[in-house]
Amino acid sequence: MSEAIKVEVSSRGIATLLLNRPERSNAIDQSTLDELVRQFAARAADDRTRLVVLRGAGKHFCAGADLVARASEQEPVTRQTSIVDMLAALDRLPKPTIAAVHGAAIGGGAALAACCDIVLAAENAFFSVPEVRIGRPPLGVTPFLIRAMGHRSFRRYGLSGERFGAAEALRIGFVHEVVSAEQLDDKLGEIADALLHGAPQAQRVLKADLEHSVFPSVAAILGRGASHGSPQTAEAIEGIASFKEKRKPSWYPQ
DSSP: OOTTEEEEEOTTSEEEEEEOOGGGTTOBOHHHHHHHHHHHHHHHHOTTOOEEEEEESTTOSBOOBOHHHHHTOSSOOOOSOOHHHHHHHHHTOSSOEEEEEOSEEETHHHHHHHTSSEEEEETTOEEEOOGGGGTOOOTTTHHHHHHHHOHHHHHHHHHHOOOEEHHHHHHTTSOSEEEOGGGHHHHHHHHHHHHHTSOHHHHHHHHHHHGGGSSSOHHHHHHOTTTTOOOOOHHHHHHHHHHHHTSOOTTSOO
16 A cells, blocks of 8 residues: 555544655655555445545645656656546545544645545645646636535635635635634544444435535536646646745746
């Protein structure tokens, strides 16, 4: 198993998947992406697992795609697993899922939270969908985020890339509850205990049924032509370079 993901399953069947790249703010590289897909499949198949919790090691939950790793690529690479594949696997996981968010949940990190059944946020949590700021419209993650925060809110935060805090995330319905960082573990335990009162098969059937009650469905998302990423445009090349060089991109007026 990759060291990028640490897995612990409690005696009560609570599987905690800890994103474990704190030196990169738990940014998702290809090995992390592949391992998440493997873990979601393993948790779905494991009868001991009653629910799945996603957390991040260190100061942040997840800073999204690892742009430094992406910037080092010489040319686009065809990958077996895309972020959309991973998010779809999480969204379809037949057991209850909780994201316990602290610090940053950015881009793909925000989308990870969006695909969980319940999102609990510490007061220091903040979110953003900043892809347009590096010239890459977030076409793959957009449907998942719209389903979680609503079309109107996404029009603002998707187009501007602004950060928004836990209180705003609660207001727009992106998170379910906000607590202090010190209360995060206790509240997570309360929510997990509430979920354990539910009958596993009933929860599985309900989650499958919910797929037919939301638009777009995961099947529709996977069927979108642009679902597996954005083209490597001149804007994208400049945007990633400006991120790596810690400067404003060329399109920002001075």
